[in-house]
Amino acid sequence: MKLGFIGLGVMGAPMAAHLVAAGHDVSGFDVNAAARGKLEAAGGRAAGDAGDAVAGADVVITMLPDHPQVEAVVLGAGGVLDVAGRGTLLIDMSTIRPETSIAVAEAARDKDIRVLDAPVSGGQAGAEQATLSIMVGGSEADFAAAKPVLEVLGKTIVHVGPHGSGQVVKAANQLVVGGIYGLVAEAIVLLEASGVDAATGLDVLAGGLAGSRILELKRKSMVDRQFGPGFRIDLHHKDMGIALAAARQADVALPLTGLVAQLVAAGRAMGYGSLDHSALLKVAEQLSGRVPAEV
Ligand code: NAD
Numbered sequence: 001m002k003l004g005f006i007g008l009g010v011m012g013a014p015m016a017a018h019l020v021a022a023g024h025d026v027s028g029f030d031v032n033a034a035a036r037g038k039l040e041a042a043g044g045r046a047a048g049d050a051g052d053a054v055a056g057a058d059v060v061i062t063m064l065p066d067h068p069q070v071e072a073v074v075l076g077a078g079g080v081l082d083v084a085g086r087g088t089l090l091i092d093m094s095t096i097r098p099e100t101s102i103a104v105a106e107a108a109r110d111k112d113i114r115v116l117d118a119p120v121s122g123g124q125a126g127a128e129q130a131t132l133s134i135m136v137g138g139s140e141a142d143f144a145a146a147k148p149v150l151e152v153l154g155k156t157i158v159h160v161g162p163h164g165s166g167q168v169v170k171a172a173n174q175l176v177v178g179g180i181y182g183l184v185a186e187a188i189v190l191l192e193a194s195g196v197d198a199a200t201g202l203d204v205l206a207g208g209l210a211g212s213r214i215l216e217l218k219r220k221s222m223v224d225r226q227f228g229p230g231f232r233i234d235l236h237h238k239d240m241g242i243a244l245a246a247a248r249q250a251d252v253a254l255p256l257t258g259l260v261a262q263l264v265a266a267g268r269a270m271g272y273g274s275l276d277h278s279a280l281l282k283v284a285e286q287l288s289g290r291v292p293a294e295v
Pocket of ligand 1 (some may be wrong): 073093095096124230235
């Protein structure tokens with residue numbers, strides 16, 4: 001199958017490489033030349049611009065930071081909707097606000113281009129190991145068409161509802177992930193301030209009811225203060241904004257989500273925006289007057 005892939009960053013680069021390895025003819029574009037180089041090294045073709053990546057593609061995947069980039073690449077002049085042929089399937093795997101996913105799907109309908117919102121969870125490791133969870137919004141028929149491609153990238157692939165629903169599920173995912181990171185960070189602060197070995201303490205937590213994927217995968221790197229991305233605090237800040245906006249839209253109160261959003265905002269304000277979101281530990285340490293260990 002001929003695939004266009006736009007956005008070859010932390011997530012997009014390994015995802016595009018898996019699609020090449022699965023035998024697809026992948027043309028990719030990223031504004032960053034080094035990112036394009038990664039696709040070439042994996043055996044794909046580096047396109048000169050987004051339109052070049054999209055021309056003639058059966059399926060186009062976008063994996064971009066936020067809604068302004070998706071709007072520019074998809075709706076902008078020379079972008080996906082201008083260049084893609086009728087019947088092309090656009091799978092936007094970026095995490096963006098649901099209303100943009102809905103607007104993109106409406107704009108695409110006029111051009112006979114099919115659209116799914118398909119954000120992912122599982123982090124960099126999930127992208128590299130092709131074990132992502134993928135939450136898909138759009139029609140059943142388009143989901144069925146996309147499934148063979150998505151199966152190359154993930155393990156849990158679920159159609160969750162109409163356009164925008166994938167993004168709502170992702171917002172729910174992000175508020176849970178942010179909350180768990182915040183609490184693991186506080187557990188580490190408590191253990192260390194009480195003179196208990198944090199690594200040992202978290203080993204016990206991981207085996208009990210408090211166990212989670214975050215404790216399983218990240219407790220060692222957190223205790224060791226390894227905060228290289230990963231998933232940048234800046235991106236999680238964006239996602240908490242999406243979650244709070246979705247809550248407002250749905251007319252519900254999510255007080256803990258509001259608190260977690262403020263912790264993430266504090267991490268950004270303290271200058272940790274480019275660190276992995278597990279660096280919420282540095283925020284928790286500072287709130288208790290404890291000097292964060294150097295990264
Ligand atoms: P990233 O910043 O590493 O990658 C995004 C890429 O898009 C960059 O290489 C950037 O150069 C490129 N880009 C930006 N504007 C562009 C444009 N106009 N045209 C072409 N390329 C452009 O980000 P990431 O970590 O790969 O995340 C991508 C998306 O996936 C985000 O929405 C993020 O929230 C989501 N996500 C990330 C993770 C993670 O662990 N990193 C996990 C799940 C979901």
